[in-house]
Structure formats: C-alpha cells, structure tokens
Amino acid sequence: MTSPQHEETIFTWGAPPLKFGAGAAYEIGFDMAGLGVRRVLVVTDPGVNACGAPSRIADALRLYDIEAEVFDGVHVEPTDDSMTKAVEYARAQGDWDGFVAVGGGSAIDTAKAINLLTSHPGELMDYVNKPIGGAKTPPGPLKPLVAVPTTAGTGSESTAMCILDILSMKVKSGISHWRLRPTLAVVDPLLTMSLPPEVTAASGMDIVCHAVESYTARWYATFEAKKPEERVTYCGANPVSDLWCEKAMSLIARSFRTAVHHGADDVAARTDIMMAATFAGMGFGNSGVHIPHANAYPIAGMVRDYRPAGYPQDESMVPHGQSVSLTAPETFRFTFDAAPERHLRAAELLDPRADKANDQREQLPSVLVALMRDVGIPNGIGGVGYTEADVADLVPGTMKQQRLLATCAKTPTEDDIAAILTRSVQNW
Numbered sequence: 001m002t003s004p005q006h007e008e009t010i011f012t013w014g015a016p017p018l019k020f021g022a023g024a025a026y027e028i029g030f031d032m033a034g035l036g037v038r039r040v041l042v043v044t045d046p047g048v049n050a051c052g053a054p055s056r057i058a059d060a061l062r063l064y065d066i067e068a069e070v071f072d073g074v075h076v077e078p079t080d081d082s083m084t085k086a087v088e089y090a091r092a093q094g095d096w097d098g099f100v101a102v103g104g105g106s107a108i109d110t111a112k113a114i115n116l117l118t119s120h121p122g123e124l125m126d127y128v129n130k131p132i133g134g135a136k137t138p139p140g141p142l143k144p145l146v147a148v149p150t151t152a153g154t155g156s157e158s159t160a161m162c163i164l165d166i167l168s169m170k171v172k173s174g175i176s177h178w179r180l181r182p183t184l185a186v187v188d189p190l191l192t193m194s195l196p197p198e199v200t201a202a203s204g205m206d207i208v209c210h211a212v213e214s215y216t217a218r219w220y221a222t223f224e225a226k227k228p229e230e231r232v233t234y235c236g237a238n239p240v241s242d243l244w245c246e247k248a249m250s251l252i253a254r255s256f257r258t259a260v261h262h263g264a265d266d267v268a269a270r271t272d273i274m275m276a277a278t279f280a281g282m283g284f285g286n287s288g289v290h291i292p293h294a295n296a297y298p299i300a301g302m303v304r305d306y307r308p309a310g311y312p313q314d315e316s317m318v319p320h321g322q323s324v325s326l327t328a329p330e331t332f333r334f335t336f337d338a339a340p341e342r343h344l345r346a347a348e349l350l351d352p353r354a355d356k357a358n359d360q361r362e363q364l365p366s367v368l369v370a371l372m373r374d375v376g377i378p379n380g381i382g383g384v385g386y387t388e389a390d391v392a393d394l395v396p397g398t399m400k401q402q403r404l405l406a407t408c409a410k411t412p413t414e415d416d417i418a419a420i421l422t423r424s425v426q427n428w
C-alpha cells in the first residue's frame with residue numbers, strides 16, 4: 001500500500017430507511033401507497049415463490065388498491081442472461097411504477113437491474129463495471145424499490161450493488177452506483193424460518209465475511225484525497241461502518257450456530273442473524289470488502305461440477321456465501337500485519353470464549369475454521385472441486401477485481417493471491 005500524497009479527510013455513509021421485525025413484510029402496501037405507487041412487480045425466484053411469501057405480499061399490496069403481479073423468473077445467482085430476460089419481461093409488461101424484491105441476494109439484485117433498465121434506456125452491459133462493461137452512470141432517479149430479504153446474508157437490501165455472472169467470460173461482475181440502493185429495506189425475520197440449514201450456513205458466512213473484511217479493510221483516510229465527483233460507494237473502513245460490523249460479529253457469536261441447527265423453530269436466533277445481516281450490510285455497503293470476496297469471483301465463476309445440498313440441483317454452482325468464506329482464514333493470516341489489533345478484536349467478537357492461540361496471527365483463522373466446521377461449510381477450495389493445479393487459472397479472475405483488492409489494507413501481488421489460494425485447498 002503506497003502512502004497518499006494528499007490524505008483523504010472525508011468518508012461517506014448511506015443506507016435506505018429500514019423497517020425491521022416480525023410482520024413488517026405485510027405493511028408494504030401502506031409504504032408503497034405513500035410513495036404514490038399504483039402498479040407493482042413483485043420480483044422473486046421459484047424456490048422463494050413456493051414458500052408463499054411473494055403472493056402473500058402481493059395480496060397485502062392489493063389491500064391498498066395497488067395492482068401487483070408476481071414474477072418468479074429470477075435465477076439463483078443471476079447471470080447476464082437471466083437478468084436480461086427478467087428486464088425484457090418487465091419492459092414488455094410495463095409500465096411499472098414500483099418494484100418489490102422478495103428473496104435472497106439473487107432476487108434483490110435482479111430487481112435492482114430491472115428497476116435500472118425500466119427507469120432508463122440502455123442494456124445491462126452498458127452499466128456493468130469496467131473493464132467488463134461500459135460503467136455508464138444511471139442518468140437520473142430510479143423508481144421506488146422495496147427490498148425484502150428472505151435469506152440472512154447478502155445485505156443487498158441496503159447496498160448500492162448488483163452482482164451477476166457474465167456467462168460468456170466465466171466471470172462475475174456488477175453494477176455499483178448509489179442510485180441502485182433500494183428505497184426502503186423491509187426486514188422480516190419470520191421469512192427466514194423456512195431457509196434450509198445449508199443456505200442458512202452459506203449466507204451466514206457471507207455475513208461473517210462482510211463484517212470481518214469491512215473491519216479489516218484499508219482505512220478511508222489512507223486513500224488519496226478524492227474530488228466530489230470521484231467519490232465511490234466503497235470508501236474504506238471508517239468509524240461508522242466499524243460500529244455496524246462490530247455489532248454484526250457479536251450477533252453472529254450469539255446465534256449463528258443455533259440458526260443453522262435449530263432454524264426451523266428458533267425465532268430469536270433467526271432474528272439475531274437477520275439483524276446481523278442487516279448490520280453488516282450497512283457496514284460493508286459503505287466501506288467495502290476485499291480479498292475473500294475477490295477470490296470468490298473466480299471460485300464461483302469457474303465451477304465445474306459442484307452441486308451443493310440445499311440449493312437448486314439443475315446446475316453446478318458454488319453459492320456466494322461458500323465461495324467468499326473458503327479463502328478467508330488464509331487471507332486473514334496474510335493481512336494480519338496490516339492491523340493486528342483489528343484481527344484480534346474481530347476474533348474476540350466472533351468467539352469471546354475461544355482459546356488464545358500461541359501465535360496471535362492464528363487467532364482469527366482458528367475462530368473462523370471452528371465456525372465453518374460447525375455449520376458445515378466445505379473444507380477449502382478442494383471441498384468445491386479445485387486442486388492445487390487449478391490455482392494458476394483462478395488467479396487472473398481475482399486480479400481482475402481491482403476495485404476490491406484496492407480496499408485491502410495490504411495490497412496483494414499475483415504471487416500473494418496464488419499462495420492464499422494454494423494454502424486454502426484445505427482449511428483443516
């Protein structure tokens with residue numbers, strides 16, 4: 001990391017208004033009516049639709065004289081192809097004056113793309129981040145979007161980010177702009193009672209990674225000072241993001257294992273983890289994430305024949321929450337020197353009762369490995385089908401994620417990434 005010539009003095013923080021708690025999902029008619037919305041598309045995936053929440057929410061909208069239709073064509077871990085089809089559907093059935101996303105990150109991100117491309121002209125790739133897309137800026141405001149997460153993980157209900165798989169290039173990329181942030185986040189923990197344990201585990205590890213990566217990210221003031229028009233969504237670790245992430249880690253410590261193993265009937269544990277996801281989203285959504293998330297892009301993008309339990313079985317996939325956690329223990333050995341006290345504090349928050357490791361560098365990795373074993377995450381990138389021989393092919397996919405790598409407190413070289421991936425073939 002090079003020292004800036006002119007130190008940044010400013011950080012930014014943003015999040016949509018939040019309505020949190022049991023039953024919140026059925027008040028959206030009131031909220032949407034207040035925004036003057038008359039015709040709404042409810043965006044979801046087939047698995048979530050089968051649980052019934054999207055049609056119940058559509059019924060609740062109709063009570064406020066809002067015309068509501070359910071679209072369940074979201075692809076789990078959306079692709080350029082699936083998002084384009086969803087946009088074409090919405091454009092063909094237009095005009096909509098608002099959207100409600102009901103689902104995990106897949107549904108919420110697809111709804112963000114639909115909202116962008118039914119509010120403004122152009123195609124998906126025009127807006128996708130460079131160098132993969134044209135990085136066009138949304139030319140004006142978007143329509144109201146209410147995001148209703150049904151997983152406890154991505155925090156997408158409060159972030160300004162939309163992630164997709166670019167099939168032809170075997171890479172993941174995204175669109176990031178503050179205008180993509182939902183108008184309102186409605187977080188109702190009861191919607192997660194039906195989540196299978198495997199999805200609870202993977203999306204919960206996404207929360208852990210959001211919180212710890214944000215907490216160990218490069219400090220905002222160590223960046224080169226920016227002009228107002230150059231400000232980016234992710235500005236590095238800062239005092240406000242830290243607060244959210246610390247609290248998220250404590251909630252994980254209290255309830256993550258219970259939510260995975262007793263999720264069908266433990267409302268208190270589900271509520272804690274939903275709150276952890278929301279809090280971590282409010283943290284990393286402004287500060288950023290780094291190496292584990294950058295590695296996740298090729299790990300997910302280059303999957304061969306791994307089909308995880310608990311997810312749709314029709315295609316191979318490495319779920320986002322698994323892919324981000326597989327290289328986390330080794331990453332935090334690598335970044336330890338950049339901020340030892342932050343790594344130790346994160347370990348303490350995630351497991352206040354953990355034995356103290358002789359080597360302080362091992363404290364956070366050992367807490368993470370214990371958690372991953374307890375909730376049933378695969379053992380390293382080997383557990384999802386990669387061997388040491390694949391590392392050279394994975395490295396370029398990570399190096400393309402310069403926006404994320406720039407958020408790391410210790411800038412990794414290609415060799416550093418190769419070493420992290422190699423040591424993550426097995427984590428225990």
Ligand SMILES: NC(=O)c1ccc[n+]([C@@H]2O[C@H](COP(=O)([O-])OP(=O)(O)OC[C@H]3O[C@@H](n4cnc5c(N)ncnc54)[C@H](O)[C@@H]3O)[C@@H](O)[C@H]2O)c1
Nearest residue numbers: 047048077104105106150151154156159161163194195320
């Ligand atoms: N925009 C962001 O800020 C952001 C951040 C992190 C990840 N993501 C993206 O989010 C996606 C992953 O999202 P996710 O982890 O929330 O999972 P998901 O939306 O992909 O859903 C995972 C599976 O769980 C099922 N499911 C969801 N809720 C359920 C419920 N309540 N009951 C039963 N089944 C349910 C779905 O049908 C699906 O099969 C990835 O594409 C990832 O890249 C986005």
Ligand SMILES: [Zn+2]
Nearest residue numbers: 154206210324
């Ligand atoms: Zn994530």
